[in-house]
Amino acid sequence: MTWMNKSAGGFPLYLSKARGAHVEDIDGHDLIDFCLGDTGAMAGHSPAATVEAVQRRFAELGGATAMMPSEDAAWVGTELARRFGLPYWSFALTATDANRWAIRLARAVTGRPKILVNNYCYHGSVDESLIMIGPDGERMARSGNVGPPSDVLLTSRVAEYNDLEGLERELAHGDVAAVLMEPALTNIGIVLPEDGYLEGVRDLTRQYGTLLINDETHTISAGPGGCTRAWGLHPDLLTIGKAIAGGIPTAAYGLSDELAQRVSSHPDLDLIDVGGIGGTLAGNALSVAATRATLEHVLTDEAFAAMIALADRLADGIQAAIEGHQLPWSLSRLGARSEYRFTSPAPRNGGESNAAGDTELEDYLHVALVNRGVLLTPFHNMSLICPATSQADVERHHEAFDACLSELLSA
Numbered sequence: 001m002t003w004m005n006k007s008a009g010g011f012p013l014y015l016s017k018a019r020g021a022h023v024e025d026i027d028g029h030d031l032i033d034f035c036l037g038d039t040g041a042m043a044g045h046s047p048a049a050t051v052e053a054v055q056r057r058f059a060e061l062g063g064a065t066a067m068m069p070s071e072d073a074a075w076v077g078t079e080l081a082r083r084f085g086l087p088y089w090s091f092a093l094t095a096t097d098a099n100r101w102a103i104r105l106a107r108a109v110t111g112r113p114k115i116l117v118n119n120y121c122y123h124g125s126v127d128e129s130l131i132m133i134g135p136d137g138e139r140m141a142r143s144g145n146v147g148p149p150s151d152v153l154l155t156s157r158v159a160e161y162n163d164l165e166g167l168e169r170e171l172a173h174g175d176v177a178a179v180l181m182e183p184a185l186t187n188i189g190i191v192l193p194e195d196g197y198l199e200g201v202r203d204l205t206r207q208y209g210t211l212l213i214n215d216e217t218h219t220i221s222a223g224p225g226g227c228t229r230a231w232g233l234h235p236d237l238l239t240i241g242k243a244i245a246g247g248i249p250t251a252a253y254g255l256s257d258e259l260a261q262r263v264s265s266h267p268d269l270d271l272i273d274v275g276g277i278g279g280t281l282a283g284n285a286l287s288v289a290a291t292r293a294t295l296e297h298v299l300t301d302e303a304f305a306a307m308i309a310l311a312d313r314l315a316d317g318i319q320a321a322i323e324g325h326q327l328p329w330s331l332s333r334l335g336a337r338s339e340y341r342f343t344s345p346a347p348r349n350g351g352e353s354n355a356a357g358d359t360e361l362e363d364y365l366h367v368a369l370v371n372r373g374v375l376l377t378p379f380h381n382m383s384l385i386c387p388a389t390s391q392a393d394v395e396r397h398h399e400a401f402d403a404c405l406s407e408l409l410s411a
Contacts, residue, residue, distance in 0.1 A: 007378050020386070021390070022045075031373055034374065034382075035382075038377050041247050045388075049293045049296070050247070057289040061285075066284075069283065076252075076295065080240075083229060086255060087256070089253070089255075091287070092253065095217040096125050099123045099124060101253060104276050105259075106211045107177045113177065114157050115176065116158065116176045116180070118349075119160045119351050121180075131152045131156040132158060133159075160349040160351055161348075162193065164204065168208075177210065178210060185349075187379070189339050191332070191347055211236040213237040214228055214233060215240075217243075218242075221334050221335040221336040221384065222334055222335035222337075224299065226240070230335070236256050239254075245287055248286065307385045307386065310336075314394045314397060318331055318338065321398070337383070338382070338383050341357075343356035366378065368400075368403075368407065374401075
């Protein structure tokens with residue numbers, strides 16, 4: 001896959017095997033994995049309960065792709081409703097698809113053409129998300145957009161995160177079907193909401209008749225119900241993928257009761273055949289079995305409490321090293337996830353966080369850490385804790401990180 005080439009050192013490491021919180025490359029190097037598949041392996045690599053469920057479904061029960069719902073699907077839907085508070089759920093294979101289908105539903109029930117996203121957001125390869133705010137404040141296509149099917153200015157609007165005035169200016173046009181957002185930005189570096197911001201977003205979307213979609217694919221690190229549960233949020237739709245099946249491809253999207261009724265009131269919508277919602281493998285029995293096992297036995301409420309406590313210890317050590325070396329950096333935390341940026345105070349929106357990037361410095365840190373047995377996400381400086389991460393792993397990270405900073409500052 002092309003993005004695998006975005007690796008410090010000029011070439012990707014090749015995987016041999018992985019277990020728990022560790023991976024091994026084909027040269028036999030054991031690496032503590034704080035990348036965890038950029039959240040896709042947040043349950044750890046091959047958690048036992050998920051492995052057992054997949055083996056049983058595929059080898060003993062069969063019917064992995066039978067185009068029939070399974071009892072596991074009902075269990076998972078009920079559990080997602082408990083965690084996130086939305087009662088109706090359907091399945092996809094990737095969060096990108098979950099977002100695409102949520103967008104289609106939003107356009108269908110509102111009759112509006114545009115989707116609003118945050119500057120430097122990340123929602124997979126959703127076409128409508130590839131928009132940004134230019135240097136003069138104008139809307140423009142995200143640089144590098146490959147073969148866009150249409151001009152993104154026709155489909156999308158954009159506002160900075162933590163900017164309610166900018167959001168209202170865009171919503172006031174009256175053509176926005178939905179705001180698609182992460183409760184906290186992640187892929188440009190963690191950007192946390194200021195007091196009252198998320199409540200303001202919800203108030204403005206309701207005022208202007210716009211739906212709110214929370215993409216919790218990365219922000220699930222905040223807890224078992226992501227930021228939505230941890231912060232008491234009330235979206236109309238919610239999308240999630242990556243982590244919930246322990247590494248097996250799956251995703252899901254949930255609808256509020258009110259929105260589900262609005263969708264049901266449109267008998268003209270083809271939600272069953274070729275209307276643009278769903279796919280042959282979506283909701284397949286194998287993915288759903290993996291999701292049930294992961295949510296029931298691995299990414300439990302208790303596991304999240306332990307992961308977040310250990311993540312706090314990791315972040316405390318990173319912060320201590322930054323302060324000890326008197327670096328003008330900042331650290332942001334989101335449950336089991338933490339990330340540092342090369343600026344202080346911490347960026348308050350995507351534009352500021354992007355401006356704080358330093359590719360050469362990031363590459364140095366990634367190479368220096370991996371040479372000391374610590375693996376970070378190749379795109380940024382994110383560290384993630386899984387249920388299998390140990391205190392010893394965290395201590396090893398602290399030693400490696402401090403050594404990297406010492407070497408950097410002595411150069």
